[in-house]
Amino acid sequence: MRKRFYGRVVLYGHVVPVRLYGLVVLVLLLTAGCVSTNAQPVTPAPTSRTPAPAKVARPWRPGDPQLGAQVLWYAYPGETDASVRTNALRLVNHMVGKHMNALSVTFPFVTAGPTASRVTASAETPSVRHLAMLLDTAAAAGLRITVRPLLDEKSLVAQDPLAWRGSLAPTDRTAWFRSYEAFLRPYLTLAARHHANTFVLGVELTSLEDDQHWRTLIAAARRLFRGELSYDANWDDYVSRHVPVPVEHLGVDAYFPLPGLGDDATVAQIAAGWERWLDRKSTGKLPRIVLSEVGIIAEKGAYRHPAVWKGGGQPDFTVQKRWFEAACQVARDRDMAGLYWWNLDFHADPATPSDSLTSFVGRPAESALTSCFRTWPR
Template sequence: MPVRLYGLVVLVLLLTAGCVSPGTPSARQGSAAPTTSRAPAPLKVARPWRPGDPQLGAQVLWYTYPGETDASVRTNALRLVNYMVARHMNALSVTFPFATAGPTASRVAASADTPSVRHLAMLLDTAAAAGLRITVRPLLDEKNLVAQNPLAWRGSLAPTDRAAWFRSYEAFLAPYLTLAARHHASTFVLGVELTSLEDDPHWRALIAAARGAFPGELSYDANWDDYVSRRVPVPVEHLGVDAYFPLTALGDDATVAQIAEGWERWLDRKSSGKLPRIVLSEVGIIAEKGAYRNPAVWKGGGQPDLTVQKRWFEAACRVARDRDMAGLYWWNLDFHADPAAPAHSPTSFLGRPAESALTSCFRTWPR
């Protein structure tokens, strides 16, 4: 995942949100209660996903905020699902945060930023009603890590007690695995970019517990450099790649063909030819000059360039299709964003040329 602050809109939402103590059980992990009022029916996917089809979607990034209500959640869910269906998507992955106290902490927990299980269920039910394939994807937030060490990230965790860390992580995941099982999810991502922990033998017990709670596909999303440099050892059924391949030799005027060639060179370090079991779990880039050289940096403040973002999207689509990949998810759709009135953030593709590129990609992708 890029070094980013999740966009200007999310930053505003986070200013008043603090992390609960990772050692404190969170009431946010309660069971999803049935809802009584009915939301309007969403648009329907023209061709719902079937086994063997590519997963064509976006990561819906959801940092909750105090005072979020059932009504606002239903409104946002319906708005985003309708937006995705109108852009020929057949899949939705919801990414939401959890927290740890620091790089060496041995516990994780939900935080004030974590959506409740009840509210997540509303989004999943809306997506299922539209015919979208659903993935549930918890993501370790990096705020507390960076506060202690500016170079720390979720891929460099060094818990003092690894066994305790995995026990805590298993306990945190439990209600979300139940949520996924009860609310139509096809895939649960058990970890994202946890590079320093991937070799740990405790994964086997955690995965066994997950299989007992969730009958669908279990997945893991590796960082791009980790993916190309070795065999990712987490023993799950499918692997996703957060794809931020740096193309240091390319200038802002690079063509789509040149960008695609750069992606191909990176992928060839791992394997040439078709990649039918690999999902591009995150594809995104900031709409600024110089972004090709380090697409994982999302700080903003540079010189805007919407063409840079558009060409990156077009190249990623070309590569994923040529390699017969299992799917592609654009990064990201803020759960609270209004696509009809997008915020002017360099990290967003809403209302920009990249939006038409992603729509064309999915509209023309063979299925």
């Protein structure tokens, strides 16, 4: 491979003037025996490349349900191109094997505190370059792609144990949204250039949803990304009111508490509890709603507080499995636009069950999600 610049050529590590370049190449080719009156094209020597991913049996098409998982990516120090490509290939192959047709990548950004008026990337935010590698691998497999930045809550909780991303109160909202737009800009460009179908402009930002700055932010996003713009609301926010963020589709992070159910509850009972929650908003089909997060810790008592993942309780993998089965049943019965399980760690080997009870990998819940997607009508 050569680089051409300012009248010179770098050839095998040596700088050669352009006027001599043709002669040098001819001499080299003749010396190698590559030029003759019957010359054939020279076949390049094989190079090592990342293997191609497995292919989705039936790629997503408009009107199909989005059947996938949230890939949670907190960057590690020292991540390399090679490690990112390896992890991306391993993860995408696993998802294809579980009958998924969609991938949503969730990654963090930060703010200094609940009243701060600025957001930024952090050391744990994956680089645009590395995210592009995952998106390209997913696209090569035929997976539908969503890009989903998520405000990390560690700095909020450090100042107020009750604070969370849904209770932000920036001192200067104009500055906050201006900062947020600047942060999103390279990721919107990434989404536009690397096959993304959807960009989630916000996740669980309940206290800011009524702000008029969303319209300016959406207009700016439209100039960079022509795909679908979405917003993911928290479960209680969704059922209690109209979510006013003016995007095309709405996702719901679905952690509906069912305090009346014991650990021996049936799938039908859990599904009925979900239906009662959804009926608070509307009955019947919900073809424009995506369940953007569905997950639960594999512990006894988890039905009472599925959004609490502190751990330390008594393990119960059946609790997790039945929750997944019920969520699948409800999403299918309501004709929802899709469902994303929470979550797959970008760095974890999905062939090895995690020690954490928050994971579904290698557990009965994973067989439930596989069956859900394999049998979902399309």
